[in-house]
Amino acid sequence: MAEVLVYVDHVDGAVRKPTLELLTLARRIGEPVAVALGAGAENTAAALAEHGAVKVLTHDASEYADYLVVPKVDALQAAVEAVSPAAVLVPSSAEGKEIAARLALRIGSGIITDAVDLEAGDEGPVATQSVFAASFTTKSRVSKGTPVITVKPNSAAVEAAPAAGAVEALAVSFSAQATGTKVTGRTARESTGRPELTEAAIVVSGGRGVNGAENFAIIEALADSLGAAVGASRAAVDAGWYPHTNQVGQTGKSVSPQLYIANGISGAIQHRAGMQTSKTIVAVNKDAEAPIFDLVDYGVVGDLFDVVPQLTEEINTRKG
Amino acid sequence: MSLRIVVTVKFVPDATGDRHFADDLTVDRDDVDGLLSELDEYAVEQALQISENSDDDVEVTVLTVGPEDAKDALRKALSMGADKAIHVEDDDLHGTDAIGTSLVLAKAIEKAGYDLVVSGMASTDGTAGIVPALLAERLGVPQVTLLSEVLVEDGTVKGRRDGDAASELLEASLPAVVSVTDQSGEARYPSFKGIMAAKKKPVESWDLSDLDLEAEEVGLEGAWTAVESATERPARTAGTIVKDEGEGGKQLAEFLAGQKFI
Ligand SMILES: Cc1cc2nc3c(=O)[nH]c(=O)nc-3n(C[C@H](O)[C@H](O)[C@H](O)COP(=O)(O)OP(=O)(O)OC[C@H]3O[C@@H](n4cnc5c(N)ncnc54)[C@H](O)[C@@H]3O)c2cc1C
Ligand SMILES: Cc1cc2nc3c(=O)[nH]c(=O)nc-3n(C[C@H](O)[C@H](O)[C@H](O)COP(=O)(O)OP(=O)(O)OC[C@H]3O[C@@H](n4cnc5c(N)ncnc54)[C@H](O)[C@@H]3O)c2cc1C
Numbered sequence: 001m002a003e004v005l006v007y008v009d010h011v012d013g014a015v016r017k018p019t020l021e022l023l024t025l026a027r028r029i030g031e032p033v034a035v036a037l038g039a040g041a042e043n044t045a046a047a048l049a050e051h052g053a054v055k056v057l058t059h060d061a062s063e064y065a066d067y068l069v070v071p072k073v074d075a076l077q078a079a080v081e082a083v084s085p086a087a088v089l090v091p092s093s094a095e096g097k098e099i100a101a102r103l104a105l106r107i108g109s110g111i112i113t114d115a116v117d118l119e120a121g122d123e124g125p126v127a128t129q130s131v132f133a134a135s136f137t138t139k140s141r142v143s144k145g146t147p148v149i150t151v152k153p154n155s156a157a158v159e160a161a162p163a164a165g166a167v168e169a170l171a172v173s174f175s176a177q178a179t180g181t182k183v184t185g186r187t188a189r190e191s192t193g194r195p196e197l198t199e200a201a202i203v204v205s206g207g208r209g210v211n212g213a214e215n216f217a218i219i220e221a222l223a224d225s226l227g228a229a230v231g232a233s234r235a236a237v238d239a240g241w242y243p244h245t246n247q248v249g250q251t252g253k254s255v256s257p258q259l260y261i262a263n264g265i266s267g268a269i270q271h272r273a274g275m276q277t278s279k280t281i282v283a284v285n286k287d288a289e290a291p292i293f294d295l296v297d298y299g300v301v302g303d304l305f306d307v308v309p310q311l312t313e314e315i316n317t318r319k320g
Numbered sequence: 321m322s323l324r325i326v327v328t329v330k331f332v333p334d335a336t337g338d339r340h341f342a343d344d345l346t347v348d349r350d351d352v353d354g355l356l357s358e359l360d361e362y363a364v365e366q367a368l369q370i371s372e373n374s375d376d377d378v379e380v381t382v383l384t385v386g387p388e389d390a391k392d393a394l395r396k397a398l399s400m401g402a403d404k405a406i407h408v409e410d411d412d413l414h415g416t417d418a419i420g421t422s423l424v425l426a427k428a429i430e431k432a433g434y435d436l437v438v439s440g441m442a443s444t445d446g447t448a449g450i451v452p453a454l455l456a457e458r459l460g461v462p463q464v465t466l467l468s469e470v471l472v473e474d475g476t477v478k479g480r481r482d483g484d485a486a487s488e489l490l491e492a493s494l495p496a497v498v499s500v501t502d503q504s505g506e507a508r509y510p511s512f513k514g515i516m517a518a519k520k521k522p523v524e525s526w527d528l529s530d531l532d533l534e535a536e537e538v539g540l541e542g543a544w545t546a547v548e549s550a551t552e553r554p555a556r557t558a559g560t561i562v563k564d565e566g567e568g569g570k571q572l573a574e575f576l577a578g579q580k581f582i
Contacts, residue, residue: 011485068463068481073457093484097450098463100450104544105422105454109544110545111418111544112545113450114448132335132445135552136339136340136341137551138341138550138551143544143546144544180463180492181464181490181491183489183490185489186486187487251441251442251501258581259576259579281559282572282575282576284572295556295559296556296559298559299560299561300562300569301564302563310567311570314569318573318577
């Protein structure tokens, strides 16, 4: 069976959920061969094997941390040359898309970004995209070269599918461009202990209606009662009430959880672009005319300062 | 010393309009008004700030690849303060994908001459956010992308990239390709004077032959990707909406419990 390369997104060997989802999709079109780079790469093998990777190609070098994007492109290109895969799948993070794009250009291939589903087709894999703020669904394929496809988080279920996962060292020689952009400093983001926004099964968001940084505590309390991630609208972020990394929407994160709860958010097109594919949508807004209500499965017209604490209390009570 | 900045700007259908696809599965540009992609306004703004903060002689050129109407995007950028504009227009460009767009842009950037390319973080229609990386790859220069802060001095570009796991400080020597996010600073509004001045600024028009490109390398025919179908997402079925009369939170909890979220 044809091999399919899967680029592994991991932090010091801990594989992030979107990569495990890619393994599920990869198995629909061939045998997954994972490529893990940087510190801890070898530690990814167990998790990858458990989810279907027949082989794990690893390589570590200081270049991956010290320079932007290109060293990873060099490595992925080396993997493509070693394996001659039927497709290359990469998680649709900002960096993932940049790596995938440069790889596609180098190997003379087309690229599809932000796929939300993938299936085998007569002329190669067919990718589903959700476009124009999720108002259209398109199906596309790469028509030249080896399909390079980036896939959004929450596009497939993580499935256990034990495979060999044999670790092999990947031979990489870095290009002249690899050291072009130096990373001269790095400040790691402090963990909040909450789930990662793009990977969370439930997201609780606050907007301008939250009316102040201090009031975000009631959004966080609701999130914690549900084990959810916290999101924010751009208006809340621009006002300095919540960090930009939590922004949901066109220029923030795009999320696709099982449940999205929008509090004090009007539902502007740019916000909808980032959350419209959520399975169940709930909103609390005091304006019955707010466009967000066009999307909801359940909406409460009311003051979030009354509704949200009552909801949180009720959830905590029910949980006992 | 002089510094030549090329800013890539895209003409896109208004996101607040009713966007859809034409019969050939390309974006229907006739039914919805187009405009300069809002995210490219941030690129123009940063180019103008680099120019204003520099002791060197700086020339800011805005570049678009797009149909006749895309001139509107160039006009807007010129009225914000860019010095001149280049419009790459050719019927054979219809349906060009990201790989093809980057080919045309790279050829045009090389022909124009540059020390720095500044792009937006993503277009507001295709939203791939890959064109800047593709340009860096094609031009063989450093990619310094997704910056929320940019500084250019002494032949070096420095910036801050706020990623998921960390915030990184980046540095590269010119020439380079930069892309900026909407966190980089609000874009200025064109002044009346700016709008009047824009009318006199030069707009060059290039076609594929000016860039030594063949029709087969671009457009739908040359595309590296093929769209097979585009279907409108069915409208969501109307949900339940209740008015809070003191029990709104409890009613919502009941709904969530019914859906097994609690
Ligand atoms: C290029 C571009 C990119 C953008 N990207 C994004 C993006 O990524 N994400 C994003 O979110 N936006 C984005 N925006 C901004 C977007 O257009 C809206 O301005 C923004 O989403 C509005 O945020 P909001 O809904 O919180 O605020 P508003 O639109 O002001 O809505 C606030 C809502 O809160 C309600 N409210 C007020 N008080 C209460 C209360 N006590 N209880 C209950 N409800 C209350 C009001 O009725 C209102 O509906 C972008 C805009 C542009 C131009
Ligand atoms: C809904 C939709 C989905 C698409 N999906 C794909 C896909 O999966 N693969 C693919 O190859 N193509 C795709 N395309 C086509 C692609 O959008 C265009 O080829 C486009 O010009 C380049 O990609 P982008 O708009 O996504 O640019 P981005 O990479 O998002 O744009 C980043 C920046 O590049 C610059 N830029 C982009 N295009 C131009 C231009 N024409 N003129 C000047 N500057 C420009 C701007 O500064 C912009 O801010 C899609 C188009 C649409 C409308």
